[in-house]
Amino acid sequence: FLRTRRNLGRLRDLPAETLDGARVTVMANVELAGELDTVHQCGAEGIGLLRTEFMFMNRPTLPSEDEQYAFLRAIVEGMRGRPVTIRTLDVGGDKLSEALELGESPNPALGLRAIRLSLSRPALLEAQLAAILRAGLHGPVRLLLPMIGSIEELRQVHVIRDRVVKRLRAASVPLPDPLPPLGVMIEIPGAALSADTLARHCDFFAIGTNDLIQYTLAIDRSDPAVAPLYNPLHPAVLRLIQFTVGAAARAGIPISVCGEMAGDPRLAGVLLGLGVTSLSMSANNIPRVKQNIRRLSLADAEARTAALMALDDAQAIAALADHLLVNRERTAEK
Amino acid sequence: FLRTRRNLGRLRDLPAETLDGARVTVMANVELAGELDTVHQCGAEGIGLLRTEFMFMNRPTLPSEDEQYAFLRAIVEGMRGRPVTIRTLDVGGDKLSEALELGESPNPALGLRAIRLSLSRPALLEAQLAAILRAGLHGPVRLLLPMIGSIEELRQVHVIRDRVVKRLRAASVPLPDPLPPLGVMIEIPGAALSADTLARHCDFFAIGTNDLIQYTLAIDRSDPAVAPLYNPLHPAVLRLIQFTVGAAARAGIPISVCGEMAGDPRLAGVLLGLGVTSLSMSANNIPRVKQNIRRLSLADAEARTAALMALDDAQAIAALADHLLVNRERTAEK
Ligand SMILES: [Mg+2]
Ligand SMILES: [Mg+2]
Numbered sequence: 001f002l003r004t005r006r007n008l009g010r011l012r013d014l015p016a017e018t019l020d021g022a023r024v025t026v027m028a029n030v031e032l033a034g035e036l037d038t039v040h041q042c043g044a045e046g047i048g049l050l051r052t053e054f055m056f057m058n059r060p061t062l063p064s065e066d067e068q069y070a071f072l073r074a075i076v077e078g079m080r081g082r083p084v085t086i087r088t089l090d091v092g093g094d095k096l097s098e099a100l101e102l103g104e105s106p107n108p109a110l111g112l113r114a115i116r117l118s119l120s121r122p123a124l125l126e127a128q129l130a131a132i133l134r135a136g137l138h139g140p141v142r143l144l145l146p147m148i149g150s151i152e153e154l155r156q157v158h159v160i161r162d163r164v165v166k167r168l169r170a171a172s173v174p175l176p177d178p179l180p181p182l183g184v185m186i187e188i189p190g191a192a193l194s195a196d197t198l199a200r201h202c203d204f205f206a207i208g209t210n211d212l213i214q215y216t217l218a219i220d221r222s223d224p225a226v227a228p229l230y231n232p233l234h235p236a237v238l239r240l241i242q243f244t245v246g247a248a249a250r251a252g253i254p255i256s257v258c259g260e261m262a263g264d265p266r267l268a269g270v271l272l273g274l275g276v277t278s279l280s281m282s283a284n285n286i287p288r289v290k291q292n293i294r295r296l297s298l299a300d301a302e303a304r305t306a307a308l309m310a311l312d313d314a315q316a317i318a319a320l321a322d323h324l325l326v327n328r329e330r331t332a333e334k
Numbered sequence: 335f336l337r338t339r340r341n342l343g344r345l346r347d348l349p350a351e352t353l354d355g356a357r358v359t360v361m362a363n364v365e366l367a368g369e370l371d372t373v374h375q376c377g378a379e380g381i382g383l384l385r386t387e388f389m390f391m392n393r394p395t396l397p398s399e400d401e402q403y404a405f406l407r408a409i410v411e412g413m414r415g416r417p418v419t420i421r422t423l424d425v426g427g428d429k430l431s432e433a434l435e436l437g438e439s440p441n442p443a444l445g446l447r448a449i450r451l452s453l454s455r456p457a458l459l460e461a462q463l464a465a466i467l468r469a470g471l472h473g474p475v476r477l478l479l480p481m482i483g484s485i486e487e488l489r490q491v492h493v494i495r496d497r498v499v500k501r502l503r504a505a506s507v508p509l510p511d512p513l514p515p516l517g518v519m520i521e522i523p524g525a526a527l528s529a530d531t532l533a534r535h536c537d538f539f540a541i542g543t544n545d546l547i548q549y550t551l552a553i554d555r556s557d558p559a560v561a562p563l564y565n566p567l568h569p570a571v572l573r574l575i576q577f578t579v580g581a582a583a584r585a586g587i588p589i590s591v592c593g594e595m596a597g598d599p600r601l602a603g604v605l606l607g608l609g610v611t612s613l614s615m616s617a618n619n620i621p622r623v624k625q626n627i628r629r630l631s632l633a634d635a636e637a638r639t640a641a642l643m644a645l646d647d648a649q650a651i652a653a654l655a656d657h658l659l660v661n662r663e664r665t666a667e668k
Contacts, residue, residue: 103559109441110554116563149551150568188552189523193570211552217483218522218549220444225437229450234484236527 009287012043016290022298024272026290027083027280029258033071036078038283043290046083048280049144049206049258050075052128053091056100062124068131076139083140085206085280086132087185088125090114090146100124109211109220114147119156129164136176144206148184148191154201157182187211187259192240199251206280207244209259213237232261238274238309245275256280265292272298273305343621346377350624352606356632359612360620361417363592367405370412372617377624380417382614383478383540383592384409386462387425390434396458402465410473417474419540419614420466421519422459424448424480434458443545443554448481453490463498470510478540482518485531491516492535521545521593526574533585540614541578543593547571566595572608572643579609590614599626606632607639 016024027048028039039047055063055071063071076084091100092113105111118125132143143161148154161182168175186192187208199205213230214221216237221230231237241257248255256278261267263281265288271279272293281289350358361382362373373381389397389405397405410418425434426447439445452459466477477495482488495516502509520526521542533539547564548555550571555564565571575591582589590612595601597615599622605613606627615623 105554105557105559107441107443107554107557109444110548110552110560111557112559116560120559147552149553149563150565189549190551190568190570193550193573194568197569214444215523215549215552216527217524218444218481218545219483220439220441223439223441223445225439225446225454226444226450229483231484234524234528235531236524239527 011287011290011294012041014043014290014294016293018272018293018296018298018301020297020299022272022277024293025256025278026286026293027085027256027278028283028286029263029280030075030283033075033078035283036075039079042283042286044082044283044286046085046140047075047079048085048256048278050084050086052087052089056089056091062100062127065127065130068128069134072131072135072141073138076135076141079139081139083142084135085142085144085183086135087144087146088115088118088128088132092117109214115145115153115157116147116149119153119160122160125157125160126164126167129161130168130173133161133164133168133175133180134173136180137174141176141180142204143180143182144185145183146185146208147187147211148198149188150190151194151197151201154184154198158201183253185258186244187215189216189240192244195244195247196250199247199253202253204253205244205248205255207241207255207257207259207276209237209241209257209261212240212259213261216240232264232267233270233308235309235311238270238305241271241276242274242309249275254278263289265289268292269296269301270305270308272296273301273303273308345621345624345628346375348377348624348628350627352627352635353629353631354633356606356611358606358627359590360624360627361419361590361612361614362617362620363597363614364409364617367409367412369617370409373413376617376620378416378617378620380419380474381409381413382419382590382612384418384420386421386423390423390425396434396461399461399464402462403468406465406469406475407472410469410475413473415473417476418469419476419478419517420469421478421480422449422452422462422466426451443548449479449487449491450481450483453487453494456494459491459494460498460501463495464502464507467495467498467502467509467514468507470514471508475510475514476538477514477516478519479517480519480542481521481545482532483522483524485528485535488518488532488535517587519592520578521549523550523574526578529578529581530584533581533587536587538587539578539582539589541575541589541591541593541610543571543575543591543595546574546593547595550574566598566601567604567642569643569645572604572639575605575610576608576643583609588612597623599623602626603630603635604639604642606630607635607637607642 016026025045027046028044029049030047031051032054055068135141181203183204184202185206185208219226219230221227257271257276258280262279263285268289350360359379361380362378363383364381365385366388389402469475515537517538518536519540519542553560553564555561591605591610592614596613597619602623
């Protein structure tokens, strides 16, 4: 056990590179400012997903633009030049915030959450966009929108972003030049299926596999009655990821995967085989995933994934994925 | 107004046929046995969707197999040789039944509902399958499964169906020969995206647009906070319908559409243009939809739909659909 921990520690400064030399970017999902030490210790190459909900939780009032800016600036500076992808507020659904006074909805996961909530409260979104743009003065920042479902929503955000920039410039508030790239999370099936269009209107994609799987399969995995049906290897899920990766490639924009699939060493090879070259995960998972990537060859992962995609049965897919993983680990132990 | 009603009445015995001679089958969705008079008056060519929930509602105990058989037999006989597509229980979600003692779930629409609930209570499903199969002695019956999400679920139903048939035969209960065809509702994005596989393992498809749109866009349209975002013309929805229709055609199985889209005269042309030739709707909508089909040419609908699919903006799509409809109605008035 100790030897394993020491081995994983040594991994920190090694690149996430396959046996045949394909370089994968491995980043961290961050929920709280206090996690930065862990992020560095685990060898994250940046923050692929900074959740901003912590700024809104357990308080009776909303944080001001300046307060948010101070929070974000500290994190961007703490990352010492490494990229930080900041997601706008993703509350609603299961995530509640007292200060927002959210109402009840019959199916919170299908209700007023994430960017929908932000667009319904423009003042809230404007303060957040301003804080994120300003944080870009202190390091490479990217602005990420959760739960975009249509090109119309993306257009609305562009209009609000432009208004915020104009207001800040008029008030001589310093802003980075160029402005931070604006990307969308692909986590609604309708967005994945419109990925070609969305890719032409934004700067990068981040696939959120947790929600994408939930909606694609109509399974709430927090509900024990159906949780066993939640399946990252369902052929429909693999097809949506593959299509989204292809759309990003055709439009020439970067794409990363930041759901739990990205942090599962067993699934990293599948994602690589689907063309993903950037993964963001809970920092603690980075060493194991990196270790697994360093034992894979990309050519092998691609062949393996092509075989998976040719199967049409999720159980068969899972069995083959397990089989290949077990063989790989046996080979590695020898 | 009176003249319009009389005109619609005359439509009853005319076929739903386009100007260029393409024949569309127009059927009724039925919720209660008492609707059969209306079904006949409106000129339905059969029941494209018989909901069976009414047998389970407002009662403290579950109906027995014989009780269900008697209910279904009356409806099948009442349809006098026209086809009746009987869907197994579709409770859960918003639809509650006292006798089933369903628990609470955080997102009922993503929980234990429809075929998932049936598969979790095999005795319930077996009684229903037995009653539906036996009803097939009295007219052309088709057996429809709601909310199939994977090939595994379909396989489980096949196993249970075969077990039921064996039991009935062993007890010398008469059954139709051949047995009623077994079809699946395509109403989960994951099912639509696996339509090619599902089509090889069942006898027909029925697309349920209400749920398909809900999950594809992650919008609960019963929730006023997001209902305006529910959009049947979202490009992703059109793509999923088109893909499913194509998969059915490749496998040589029939397909119909039975969500509210099917009963919207404005959208009938779009569905025809996507290759749909069978629609099932609330009986009251049949005359208007039939009237609209009789004013369309299929060639025109196909060209129009190809134009819609080339657009990537739902607002532009809706505007073009409206524009074409207005032009069409003006032409028809002249
Ligand atoms: Mg999400
Ligand atoms: Mg449904």
